[in-house]
Amino acid sequence: MADMMSPLATPFPAIPPIAGVRLATVRAGYKAWDRDDMTLALFDEDTTVAGVTTQSKCPSPEVEWCRSALPLGRARALVVNAGNSNAFTGAKGRAAVEAITARVATAAGCQPSDVFVSSTGVIGVPLPIPTAEGGVDLALAAPEANWEKVAAAISTTDTFPKGAMATAIVDGRTVTIAGVIKGSGMIAPDMATMLGFLFTDAAVEPAFLQQILSAANGRSFSCITVDGDTSTSDTVLAFATGKAGNAPLGSFDDAGADAFAAALQNVCLQLAQLVVRDGEGASKFIEIAVEGATSDESARTIALSIANSPLVKTAIAGEDANWGRIVMAVGKAGEPAERDRLSIRFGDTQVATGGLAAEGYDEAPVAAHLKGQDVRIGVDIGLGEGRATVWTCDLTHGYISINADYRS
Amino acid sequence: MADMMSPLATPFPAIPPIAGVRLATVRAGYKAWDRDDMTLALFDEDTTVAGVTTQSKCPSPEVEWCRSALPLGRARALVVNAGNSNAFTGAKGRAAVEAITARVATAAGCQPSDVFVSSTGVIGVPLPIPTAEGGVDLALAAPEANWEKVAAAISTTDTFPKGAMATAIVDGRTVTIAGVIKGSGMIAPDMATMLGFLFTDAAVEPAFLQQILSAANGRSFSCITVDGDTSTSDTVLAFATGKAGNAPLGSFDDAGADAFAAALQNVCLQLAQLVVRDGEGASKFIEIAVEGATSDESARTIALSIANSPLVKTAIAGEDANWGRIVMAVGKAGEPAERDRLSIRFGDTQVATGGLAAEGYDEAPVAAHLKGQDVRIGVDIGLGEGRATVWTCDLTHGYISINADYRS
Numbered sequence: 001m002a003d004m005m006s007p008l009a010t011p012f013p014a015i016p017p018i019a020g021v022r023l024a025t026v027r028a029g030y031k032a033w034d035r036d037d038m039t040l041a042l043f044d045e046d047t048t049v050a051g052v053t054t055q056s057k058c059p060s061p062e063v064e065w066c067r068s069a070l071p072l073g074r075a076r077a078l079v080v081n082a083g084n085s086n087a088f089t090g091a092k093g094r095a096a097v098e099a100i101t102a103r104v105a106t107a108a109g110c111q112p113s114d115v116f117v118s119s120t121g122v123i124g125v126p127l128p129i130p131t132a133e134g135g136v137d138l139a140l141a142a143p144e145a146n147w148e149k150v151a152a153a154i155s156t157t158d159t160f161p162k163g164a165m166a167t168a169i170v171d172g173r174t175v176t177i178a179g180v181i182k183g184s185g186m187i188a189p190d191m192a193t194m195l196g197f198l199f200t201d202a203a204v205e206p207a208f209l210q211q212i213l214s215a216a217n218g219r220s221f222s223c224i225t226v227d228g229d230t231s232t233s234d235t236v237l238a239f240a241t242g243k244a245g246n247a248p249l250g251s252f253d254d255a256g257a258d259a260f261a262a263a264l265q266n267v268c269l270q271l272a273q274l275v276v277r278d279g280e281g282a283s284k285f286i287e288i289a290v291e292g293a294t295s296d297e298s299a300r301t302i303a304l305s306i307a308n309s310p311l312v313k314t315a316i317a318g319e320d321a322n323w324g325r326i327v328m329a330v331g332k333a334g335e336p337a338e339r340d341r342l343s344i345r346f347g348d349t350q351v352a353t354g355g356l357a358a359e360g361y362d363e364a365p366v367a368a369h370l371k372g373q374d375v376r377i378g379v380d381i382g383l384g385e386g387r388a389t390v391w392t393c394d395l396t397h398g399y400i401s402i403n404a405d406y407r408s
Numbered sequence: 409m410a411d412m413m414s415p416l417a418t419p420f421p422a423i424p425p426i427a428g429v430r431l432a433t434v435r436a437g438y439k440a441w442d443r444d445d446m447t448l449a450l451f452d453e454d455t456t457v458a459g460v461t462t463q464s465k466c467p468s469p470e471v472e473w474c475r476s477a478l479p480l481g482r483a484r485a486l487v488v489n490a491g492n493s494n495a496f497t498g499a500k501g502r503a504a505v506e507a508i509t510a511r512v513a514t515a516a517g518c519q520p521s522d523v524f525v526s527s528t529g530v531i532g533v534p535l536p537i538p539t540a541e542g543g544v545d546l547a548l549a550a551p552e553a554n555w556e557k558v559a560a561a562i563s564t565t566d567t568f569p570k571g572a573m574a575t576a577i578v579d580g581r582t583v584t585i586a587g588v589i590k591g592s593g594m595i596a597p598d599m600a601t602m603l604g605f606l607f608t609d610a611a612v613e614p615a616f617l618q619q620i621l622s623a624a625n626g627r628s629f630s631c632i633t634v635d636g637d638t639s640t641s642d643t644v645l646a647f648a649t650g651k652a653g654n655a656p657l658g659s660f661d662d663a664g665a666d667a668f669a670a671a672l673q674n675v676c677l678q679l680a681q682l683v684v685r686d687g688e689g690a691s692k693f694i695e696i697a698v699e700g701a702t703s704d705e706s707a708r709t710i711a712l713s714i715a716n717s718p719l720v721k722t723a724i725a726g727e728d729a730n731w732g733r734i735v736m737a738v739g740k741a742g743e744p745a746e747r748d749r750l751s752i753r754f755g756d757t758q759v760a761t762g763g764l765a766a767e768g769y770d771e772a773p774v775a776a777h778l779k780g781q782d783v784r785i786g787v788d789i790g791l792g793e794g795r796a797t798v799w800t801c802d803l804t805h806g807y808i809s810i811n812a813d814y815r816s
Contacts (some may be wrong), residue, residue: 056739058747088735088747089762106567123732124765227718228738229733310635310718310803314811324531325637327496331464339466339496355498357532395718396812400805403722 008277008285008373008393009160015147015178016165019201020044020241024142025153028135030083030121030128036153038132039080040139041199042108047241048203049075049116050210052217054234060087061094062117063233065101069113073206075239077104078113079139080154080195081132082182084121087232092126103136118195118235120156120182123136151180154195157402158184158278164270168202168263170256171246175202177263181271184226184278196221196236196271202260203242205250212261213238213268223300223390226279227399228308235254238264276391280399284316286375286391293386298335300388302381305333313395319370321363323351330379340380346370416685416693416781416801417568423555423586424573427609428452430650432550433561436543436574438491438529438536444561447488448547449607450516455593455649456611457483457524458618460625462642467491468495469502470525471641473509475522483647484522485512487547488562488603490538490590492529493638495632500534507537511544526603526643528564528590559588562603566686567590572678576666577672579654585611585671589679592634592686604629604644604679610668613658621646621676628663628676631708631798634687635807636716646672684799689806692724694799703796706743708796709811710789713741721803727778729771731759734787741742749790754778 025036051070053063079100086093092160101112108115119127145153149160163180183194198213213236214407215381242248249257277285288306306312309329315322323344332339339354348371350358369375375394429451433444459478461471487508494501509520516523527535553561559569571588591602606621621644629644650656657665685693696714701707714720717737723730731752738745748763755777758766777783783802 054739055742056736057741057743057745058735058739058750088732088750088760088764090748091465092764099682123735124760126640126764229717229736230738232736309637310785310807311637311811314808317808318812320812324496327466328464328529328637328640331462331466331640333465337465340498340766342466343495352496352532356496356534394812395808397805397808399718400722400725400808401804403719404728404802404804 003378006159006278006282008282010277012148012151012161012163012224013165015163016176016298018176018178018241019243020047021199023046023145023150024139025145025149026135026138026142028081028131030081030131036149037082037088038135038139039150039153040136041078043076043239044241045241047075047239048206049072049237049239050213051235051237052214054232056089056230056232060085060119060230060233061089061097062086062119063235065097066116066235066237069116072113072344074114075116076108076110077228078116078197078237078239079136081119081127082121082154082156083187084125084127085123085233086127087123087131089124089126096127096132100132100136103133107140116237118233119241120233121193123232139169147178147180154180155182158182160278162271162274162278164267164274166263166266168256168259170202170249170260173246175200175244175246175260177267179267179271181246181361183275184280194234194275198238198264198267200240201244202240203244203246203248203250204240208250209238209240212264216265216268216395219252219265220272224272224276225304225307225390225392270323273391276393281391281396283396284373284375284394286316286377286393288377288391289389291379291387292381292383294336294384295386296388299386300390302330302333303388303390304377305329306377307390307392310395313392316370316375317394317396321346321351321366321370326377326379336383337381337384343380343382345378347376353385412567412603414690416687416690418685420556420559420569420571421573423571424584426584426607426649427587427651428455429607431553431558432547433553433557434543434546434550436489436539438489444557445490446543446547447558447561448544449486451484451647452649452651454536455483455647456481456614456617457645457647458621458624459643462639463642464638465532466496466640468493468527468641469497469505470494470527471643473505474524474643474645478525480521482522483524484516484518486524486605486645486647487512487544489527489535489564490529490564492527492533493531493641494527494535495518495531497532497534504535504540508540508544511541515548524645526641528603528641531640541701555586555588558666562588563590566590566795568686570679570682570686572675572682574671574674576664576667578610578657581652581654583608583652583654583668585675587675587679589683591683592688602642602683603640606646606672608648609652610648611654611656612654613656614816616658617646617648620672624673624676627673628680631796632680632684633712633715633798633800634684677698681799684801687801688810689804690801691804692783692802694724694785695797696800697784697797698787698789699795700711700789700791702744702792703794704796707794708798709743710738710741711796711798713737714785714787715798718803721800723812724778724783725802725804729730729754729774729778731761734785738787744791745789746791751788751790753786755784
């Protein structure tokens with residue numbers, strides 16, 4: 001992890017072990033650094049899995065591997081490599097993934113397709129197979145690790161380890177969902193990937209796990225942006241060991257399914273917001289809530305247009321209530337909008353309404369709001385019922401320094 | 409204009425007067441500054457006009473005025489205000505445009521719809537009508553100005569005046585196309601707008617002028633990006649006085665129409681590239697050529713995804729041949745692409761080909777190329793015949809300083 005912690009960092013929460021999951025972190029040695037850079041999670045039999053992966057047209061071999069294994073719905077192991085994303089490495093990269101999964105499958109007594117792999121780091125350099133195999137051997141013999149060690153071992157340019165948890169009552173039993181995530185830019189310097197992993201002791205059918213993970217993803221990971229740049233390796237996987245002993249959840253008709261889905265959504269949202277709080281160079285956490293759009297999807301497109309605008313992000317960095325830039329970003333989104341129905345709010349203060357500046361609005365609470373670390377922008381399009389909320393950070397000299405000043 | 413000139417600035421070229429165009433610049437006083445901030449161009453009778461305006465859903469009243477007047481195809485005057493964009497000002501902003509056009513129309517003996525208006529500057533403050541009317545009166549009595557004075561008077565945070573010209577032989581006569589443009593960010597600090605104006609002594613039917621201007625726009629102004637932020641006021645207008653005496657050009661069947669269209673395209677391209685050279689904080693001029701896409705439009709989408717990626721732009725600022733970020737930007741564009749067919753070139757050096765790093769490529773010419781001010785990136789998608797070239801600049805601390813460090 002980087003030396004200087006994000007000013008928006010939060011402490012790592014207390015997260016209990018998840019029954020049926022055994023964690024280990026070791027130093028495989030993907031880079032010349034003194035830290036663990038390989039994580040191995042072993043799952044008991046009958047663990048189910050679901051996942052969402054990058055929309056990139058140029059995904060890593062790890063992403064392709066996970067995509068082909070996910071429809072089977074079963075998992076016995078997860079390997080995460082940090083320091084080398086193995087992306088854009090052709091057949092050599094694919095060979096590394098096959099070597100890792102074969103070695104773990106042999107040791108765990110399962111099929112290679114039960115082994116999931118994610119890698120994050122430099123693009124274009126094939127993952128060195130001897131290093132990976134050595135790491136797997138060390139990890140198989142390593143003592144059990146906790147969640148904070150795992151969160152640190154999967155990180156690259158992250159400035160703090162990121163994890164979250166939630167519980168739900170399902171079938172009369174308390175089930176726990178633990179999650180860890182890494183990501184700072186969508187791509188950090190020469191590094192790729194937002195990787196997120198959720199683990200629960202609940203019993204969940206894989207198709208239903210996929211359904212609620214996909215829905216949660218649409219309102220969490222898909223609603224954050226640091227710089228608008230989509231990684232070649234983005235992956236979120238959820239593993240359910242079933243050790244809580246509940247009757248397996250197969251649909252929303254099952255008792256506790258709503259509570260479980262809400263808890264999973266909650267963990268996803270916590271993890272997603274932690275990534276924004278570790279955004280490269282971030283000094284402000286920004287929530288952008290759009291309402292009154294013609295549809296929820298239209299609202300999300302407008303909200304992301306605002307969240308990805310470098311001029312909006314630099315204005316917030318400068319603590320400048322520059323709502324003209326919000327108008328610009330709404331206008332460029334390409335979605336239905338009418339200038340004369342548009343209203344804009346900073347914090348709780350209406351600054352523009354019905355097509356022009358709010359007459360004589362009080363600038364003092366706006367200035368005070370923008371001086372804080374958490375900034376809220378509200379936009380009412382005034383046309384319909386569509387709404388969406390997204391989260392981003394500001395754009396500062398820190399982002400330029402991280403991405404331009406240091407050569408790879 | 410800003411105090412510090414862009415390192416990519418070029419000298420203002422020699423551009424002759426255009427017969428049938430009378431130019432004046434004056435200080436209306438939109439801001440407390442000691443410079444001309446209103447430009448008036450008067451055109452002789454029978455001048456035709458064509459134009460393209462912003463795609464923003466929240467355009468300025470000036471853009472709406474131009475859009476409604478353009479179908480008539482005739483122009484007698486152009487007024488350009490600098491220092492206040494009049495955007496997002498509702499009925500008050502519309503009243504200011506009507507006051508300006510009425511006053512000029514009375515003096516010039518024409519209809520208000522023959523008078524075109526563009527404004528650039530702060531968003532959300534109605535253009536003060538007495539200031540605008542006083543400026544018009546001064547401009548009507550002012551001595552004739554040259555193109556360099558006009559280029560300076562329409563500028564806001566631009567760091568140098570920008571103009572271009574070309575000639576063509578039409579119907580046995582040499583016709584001249586002169587152009588001026590302003591723009592530095594798509595929006596500068598609290599300022600809006602790229603405004604471009606072309607003037608020719610050729611006789612051109614308005615529908616044909618519109619046809620060739622739209623085509624030229626698609627390969628020039630629509631192929632540049634500084635920060636991906638689209639202004640509320642972007643406008644390019646072309647005026648043709650007909651004083652060269654050629655038989656009016658009405659279609660590509662007319663003698664000289666091809667030459668004229670090529671010259672107009674050339675002026676548009678020169679002007680568009682000058683805006684990139686004055687990009688906020690720019691230290692490198694970047695050309696991105698994409699070939700092998702499934703269509704020209706797909707190639708343009710991919711090229712703009714690369715050109716708008718903050719991670720690509722910061723890598724170039726850092727003189728870092730980080731082709732992994734190019735892969736990322738191709739992948740996120742959402743257009744057909746296959747990792748294993750992708751090739752990437754910096755300058756004349758192939759750095760990646762067929763899905764992985766080019767074996768043992770020579771880094772010396774790549775490093776030398778990236779140290780220069782003009783950087784060329786080539787991407788071959790390897791799927792089809794579609795191609796497009798776009799231009800952008802790098803993303804530096806200068807951009808952050810301009811947009812975040814100074815409060816409005």
